[in-house]
Structures are given as C-alpha cells and as structure tokens.
Amino acid sequence: MGRVKGILSQRDGITEVLLDIDHPVKKALNYNEVTGGVSVGDLLYLNTTAGSLALGTGGYHFVMANRAYEKLPVSPDGHGMKMRYTPFQVKVSFIEEEFSERSDVFDSPLDLRGRLVCFGELHSMIPPLCAYFRYYCKRKLRIGYIMTDHAALPVPFSKNIAFLKNSRLLDAVITIGNAFGGDRECVNIYTGLQTASEVENCDIILVSMGPGITGTGTSYGFSGLELGLYLDLAFRQGGQCCFVPRISFADKRIRHYGLSHHTLTILRDIIKAPISIALPGLDKRKMSYLYQQLRKNKAILQYRIAFIDGSAIREAMEHYGISVTSMGRGIDDDPAFFYAIGAAAKSALSVFYPKGGL
Numbered sequence: 001m002g003r004v005k006g007i008l009s010q011r012d013g014i015t016e017v018l019l020d021i022d023h024p025v026k027k028a029l030n031y032n033e034v035t036g037g038v039s040v041g042d043l044l045y046l047n048t049t050a051g052s053l054a055l056g057t058g059g060y061h062f063v064m065a066n067r068a069y070e071k072l073p074v075s076p077d078g079h080g081m082k083m084r085y086t087p088f089q090v091k092v093s094f095i096e097e098e099f100s101e102r103s104d105v106f107d108s109p110l111d112l113r114g115r116l117v118c119f120g121e122l123h124s125m126i127p128p129l130c131a132y133f134r135y136y137c138k139r140k141l142r143i144g145y146i147m148t149d150h151a152a153l154p155v156p157f158s159k160n161i162a163f164l165k166n167s168r169l170l171d172a173v174i175t176i177g178n179a180f181g182g183d184r185e186c187v188n189i190y191t192g193l194q195t196a197s198e199v200e201n202c203d204i205i206l207v208s209m210g211p212g213i214t215g216t217g218t219s220y221g222f223s224g225l226e227l228g229l230y231l232d233l234a235f236r237q238g239g240q241c242c243f244v245p246r247i248s249f250a251d252k253r254i255r256h257y258g259l260s261h262h263t264l265t266i267l268r269d270i271i272k273a274p275i276s277i278a279l280p281g282l283d284k285r286k287m288s289y290l291y292q293q294l295r296k297n298k299a300i301l302q303y304r305i306a307f308i309d310g311s312a313i314r315e316a317m318e319h320y321g322i323s324v325t326s327m328g329r330g331i332d333d334d335p336a337f338f339y340a341i342g343a344a345a346k347s348a349l350s351v352f353y354p355k356g357g358l
Contacts, residue, residue: 002028002061004042013156013181019044019061025051028061031154033181034090035063036072043067056212064088080187082180083153092185095195105198110190112197112205112239116352118344119231120208120244121224121262123151124326125341127160128313129244130169132345133204135316137353142171144202146192148230149177150223152210156181160211160324169320172200179210189230193237204352205239215262217255220269222262228270235273242348243267243275244341249286250334251327258286259293268297277303278347280310280339310342311335 002021009016015030015038028046030038038044046061078093099105118129130143145164147155155161155175164170175182176192184199186192189207196205207230215222227243235241245267246260255261267277277299279290287307294300314331317323317338323330331338 002044002046004038004040004044006040007038011156011159011162013154016060017044017063019046021046021061023048023051023061025059025061027059028063029157030063030066031156034088034154035066036069038063038066039068078185080185082175082178082185084178090180092180094187095184095199096187096191099199105194106191110194110197110237112193112234112237114238114240115197115202116204116242116348117193117231117234117239118204118206118242118244118348119227120206120341121227121246121260121266122213122326123158123160123208123211124324125244126206126208127164127169127322127324128317128338128341129206129345130164131316131320131322132313132342133349134169135319136312136346137349139353141203142201143169143204143206144172144174144196144200145170145206145208146174146176146189146196147179147182148189148207148209148226149175149179150209150226151212151214153179154181155179155210158211163322167320172196172202174200189233193234193239205234207234219261219265222265224262225266225270228266231271231275232273235275240348240352241273241275242344243271243277244344245277245279247280247290247336247340248327248329248334249282249336250329258289264293264297264299267294267299267303271302275303276347276351277305278308278310278343279305280336280343281307282336282339286336306347308343308347310339310344310346312346313338313342316342 002019004017005020006018045065048061080092080094081089083089173182174184174192176186196202246263
C-alpha cells in the first residue's frame, strides 16, 4: 500500500502519481476507468511486481484499488468484458454489439479491397510509420491502428498513441482481444480489420501490439509471432500487406543484430503470403549481412527482396517532432532500425499508389 503524495501527470484515461511508500520505486500509474480518479492523500493498493523485478515497466507500480471508493459506477452501454475472469475485468461496448443490425459489416466476409495494411513487430514502429505516411502522401488519408493483446493491454499506457491522436497523425484506434481503451472495442483481429475498413473507412491500417513485447530468447516464444498469422489473413482478404522488419546494428545481443531472430522466424516459418520485403539501403557490409541472413533462412526464395533508401523517415519524424526510441535508442543511436521503417513505408506507398500520385 502507498499514499498519494503528488500528481505527476495526467492524460486521457491515466494518472501518474508520486507515492509515499517503503519501496525504491516511488511512482504509480492509475487507470481512471478501472480504479476511478485519484487525489493527493488517497491510500492505494498497488501491484509492485514489475518495480520489484526491475522489468521494462519497472519504473512504475500499478494501482489495483483506491481506498477512497467503496464502489465505482459501471458504464451503461454494452455487456462485453475484457481481461475476462480476472479481478480486473473491464466492461466494454463491443462494436459488434453496436452494429448488430448492420449485416453488411460483421455478417459479411472481410474484404479489404486493396487497403494498405502494415504490420510492425514493435510498438515503437507506429509513430514513425504515421509520420511517414502523413508527410509524404499528399492525399488526405485516414490512418487507423489496431492494437493487439500480446503486450500492454490498456491503450492509455502508450504515450505514443496519445501523442499521435493529439497531433492528428492517427485517426482511429481499435483494441482487439483483451486490449482495451481504443476508440472502438473489438472481439478479434477479423472484426478489428472489418471495423478499420468498413466503419472507420481507413485507407491505411497499422497492426501491432502495445508497448512491452515479450521475448524469451527462443525461436517461437515471443509475442510478435501473431503478426505473421494476421498478415496472411489480411492478404487473403484483399489487403495490400507490408511487413516492417526489425533491424538493428546497435543491439549487442547477437540474436537481434541485423535482422532480429524474431523477424527471421516470422519470415521463415509463419508468413505464407508472397509479399515484398523492403530492407534499408545501408553500407555494403551491413546490406551483405542482411542478405546473408535472409539467404541462410531461405527467405530469398519466398519473397521479393529490395534494398530501398529509408533515410527520408528522419525528415518526417523531425517535421512532426517525433523522438521515439526503441530499446532505449533513438534514430541517431540506431539509424538502421528507423531506416528499415522508412524503407518499408516507402515501398508500401509506391505499391499503394503505383502511378506516383502520392
């Protein structure tokens, strides 16, 4: 337990508080829709696990309950549940419920009709992708983001999404599975894609998990594996699919050096669709290293591989004031990571608008 000593920050759906607590970590996050608002002096029950283990979210505790409330009101709409059968299950209004009378949306097969669907293994890929598409595509586009449930579950946890929405770089956020807090709540990836295309009328759909990917160091034990399955689904249903490879030449872990072993697993064993893979144009040694990785994993035979200059991502990010980091590294620390995003986005737009009418 800890008492609120001060309010550090607030944004939609979340409050960061400073605690009076006997623990090295003195900060906590409160999800307002789950545990109610919070004020200085409130006595809080806290989940301190991440802070005690110094995990990726170890800079914060999480509020489980506030002694200031004996009970909290339940929203009147909907009867869907997320985080089901746990003490923290959250009631939501599924869009499948709201649109139950519209058979043209959720009773009809998904048809993406050539919409651009981009899949990114890390949450940190979403802001650069939004910046690139907004900056270099002169047509007015609607961009949607589907957040899956293989990492952080509450959308308010992501400062990136709050920034993108406030800056109008992102038009709609859809949370699927047990992820919650989006503009639209969906049961699964299929209806999430239907919502993005038919309800939100998005031209470009980005798919990724929230912050905090889980990786065990094994070939298949990582949460980004789902993206390969989702990409195949979107491809079968008429999507113009783009996969953003995770690349780094700054990561000291050999399994994440060059093409991450997670990316290689998805390309080698999961994706079956005959898509194109864009890699960033780097110096010859690094491009040769990437090529040999793909060759060793037999990806050369399945995909159309192209090396593309992705450095234009820098200008787009600077224009919108995006200074996102991945694994603690920014674009100056690990340019290959961001140039890979730029190369994938550039390639995707060239296919999406083949006549150059960007």
